[in-house]
Amino acid sequence: MATKNIWHSLAQERGPYMRQIKKTFIVLLTVALLLSAVAFVSDLNFKTFTFPQAWLNKAMNQTHYNIINSTLAVHTPKDLLAPMSNQQIQQRGTTVAQTTDIPVYYHVAHPSNYHFILDEPDKCQQNPFLVLMVPVAPHQVDARNAIRSTWGNESSVQGKKLLTLFLVGLTGGPEAQQQLEEESRQHRDLVQSNFVDSYFNLTIKTMVIMDWLATRCPQANYSMKVDSDMYLNLENLMSLLLAPNTPRQNYITGMVMWDRPVIRDKSSKWYVSEELYPEPKYPTYLLGMGYVFSNDLSKKLVEASKVIKPFNIEDAYVGACLKQLGVEPSSPPDPSKFKAYLGQYIREDFFRVITTILGSPQQLIDIWKDVKRPT
Structure with a gap:
């Protein structure tokens, strides 16, 4: 009124x-x-038409498998690894903070859909025998530095040249990108591609690694995809690769997974629909924590990925590509050398393995120092 x-x-x-x-x-x-x-x-x-932000937050992570009934943390020098019993290998993944606000519309694994933002195209001019490719989240600087000060610092083992590189996706912001570029200028060991760096996109990350090896480093004899939370005994690995009975082509080995069922439970983190993968079981594959392969396979896997429909379980997807190629994963001569966890820290155990999962970058540093000390 x-x-x-x-x-x-x-x-x-x-x-x-x-x-x-x-x-x-x-x-x-x-x-x-x-x-x-x-x-x-x-x-x-x-x-x-886009995935909710909460879903994407849950999807972001750094690795792919988990050991149930075990929680790793930083321990004292006397007990670097907690004792673990009745361990069972399961798919693992550690959720990390959101690193990008780019919506995920679909999942395309073939690397031709992406390009390199940071690259080291001349790294293989010295013809390395073995290239170690480490998928890692952009923000995990501590993990990269721990590797740089331990097994990633080794440039020659048993007279053979080694090369270690880190593969990351998008950082999600200009400040984080600037820090990553500065780290790249300092260490010259970072390769970055323009995919969303998330748990959901680990298959993309793996195939981009294969693409880099095929296009930048085809002359390498062997390559290894190894997660950033791994202890790696390079002496044992090199002994395996230099053995006279180790194949030089169509060879891939690690912790072999047989007859693994596809998870159809929609509430599971590792759910895969029948549309993406219709078979009830995955083909034989190597556990994603660390597998080594003759480098001729990198180009062949990229080619196979053109016809294999992508799904979000990265190591099983590599297994599907291997099946397409007619290549059977090989059991290592001594399967105990590829261990999930060793349990309570015993120095001598680390002399026998090739790979094992650790709980933190500091554990890697502490164990490496202890293993390398004079006896």
């Missing part, structure tokens, strides 16, 4: 001019309300 009186008084005082202002104000207010409604509906429609 008060508003009506105000408009009436103004109309009497200003006449037709103020009546025109009143009409204009009402029109503008109506237009503003309509625009707000359109924006609200458009926002709802957009959200229905």
Whole structure:
């Protein structure tokens, strides 16, 4: 009522001019309300075609498998690894903070869909015998530095040249990207591609690694995909690769997974739909924590990925590509050398393995120092 009186008084005082202002104000207010409604509906429609932010947050992580009934933490020098019993290998993944706000619309594994932002195309000019490729999240600087100060610092073992590189995806922000570029300038061991760095996209990450090996380093004899939370005994690994009965082509070995069922439970982190992978069991594959292969396979796997429909279990996907190629994963001569966990720290155990999972970058540093100390 008060508003009506105000408009009436103004109309009497200003006449037709103020009546025109009143009409204009009402029109503008109506237009503003309509625009707000359109924006609200458009926002709802957009959200229905992208994955919710909460889902993407859950998807971001650094590795792919977990050992149940075990929690790793930093321990004292006397007990670097907690004792673990009744261990069972399961798919593992550690959720990390969101590193990018880029929506994930679909999952395409073939590396031709991506390009390198940071690259080290000349790293293989010295013809390394073995290339170690480490998939790692952009923010995991501590993990990279721990590897750089331990097994990643080895450039020659048993007279053979080694090369270690880290593969990352998008950082999700200009400040993080700037820090990554500075790290790249300092160490010259980072390769970055323009895919969303997430748990969901580990298959992409693995295939980009294969693409880099095929295009930048085809002359290498062997390569290894090894996770950033791994202890790696290079002497034992090199002894395996230099053995006279180790194949030089179509060879891949590690911890072999046979007859693993595809998880159809939609509430599971490792759910794969029948649309993506219709078979009830995966083909034989190597556990993603660390597998070594003759480098001729890198190009062949990239080619196979053109016809194998991608799904989000990265090491099983590599197994599907191997099946397409007719290549059977090989059991290592001594399967105990590829261990999931060793249990309570015993120095001598680390002389016998090739790989084993650790709980933190500091554990890697502490164990490495202890293993390398003079006896």
